[in-house]
């Protein structure tokens with residue numbers, strides 16, 4: 307459903323951030339994008355939602371060519387791409403509910419959103435989503451009263467109320483502790499499965515990528531150097547992506563954690 311063909315990006319500074327990247331992401335697939343700092347992960351995500359214009363190549367979402375859309379076409383296409391950010395990007399002085407509803411901005415028109423007059427169906431859906439992410443009881447809290455994990459749950463609900471076909475997730479756990487990081491990754495993956503959503507998750511943490519994604523793409527200096535299942539990320543591949551390190555320790559840690567994972571499951575309610 308998402309296809310990138312020979313996508314390259316050269317910034318005005320001369321940096322070649324992406325080199326002929328070709329990828330296909332089928333419906334419902336969660337893909338983790340890994341690679342060292344500067345590999346081009348953010349640039350790839352930004353080319354898909356056109357925050358950055360690719361220099362060459364073609365990007366299509368469900369057959370629609372994203373890479374050459376006009377501003378109006380782009381606004382429409384962006385409704386189909388939910389974004390989840392590292393720093394949550396919430397409006398601090400607004401409530402949890404208002405932040406979630408802001409995900410409908412692309413649909414409701416400027417004045418309606420200015421006066422915060424969202425349709426009843428949107429409000430109902432926001433409650434359902436807050437229930438699903440475990441925050442129904444916090445709908446009236448201000449965003450600045452929440453913990454990092456709770457903020458990210460609001461960010462997830464805000465992305466989902468857009469009713470996207472694709473989730474673009476940029477470092478969702480970078481500001482979270484290890485346990486919360488796992489809960490957030492698990493929640494994102496479960497929601498993608500429930501809703502047949504595709505996702506690209508840009509993630510620094512190789513362990514988390516291996517634990518939760520069915521497919522991992524490794525970028526190095528703007529090129530894909532690995533594209534395959536998480537268990538194919540052996541020491542040689544990781545060295546190719548990140549350089550020399552004691553990868554055996556990392557890999558065995560994943561196995562240990564899998565065996566000992568006795569965390570309580572996320573709250574379940576119908577979505």
Ligand SMILES: Nc1ncnc2c1ncn2[C@@H]1O[C@H](COP(=O)(O)OP(=O)(O)OP(=O)(O)O)[C@@H](O)[C@H]1O
Nearest residue numbers: 317318319321323342343344345346347348349350
């Ligand atoms: N706006 C920009 N102008 C010029 N060069 C840029 C710009 N943004 C990124 N770059 C360059 O493009 C390359 C890829 O950067 P990018 O941010 O996509 O990497 P990344 O893998 O997301 O890194 P990180 O994990 O640190 O966020 C780097 O060499 C970076 O310096």
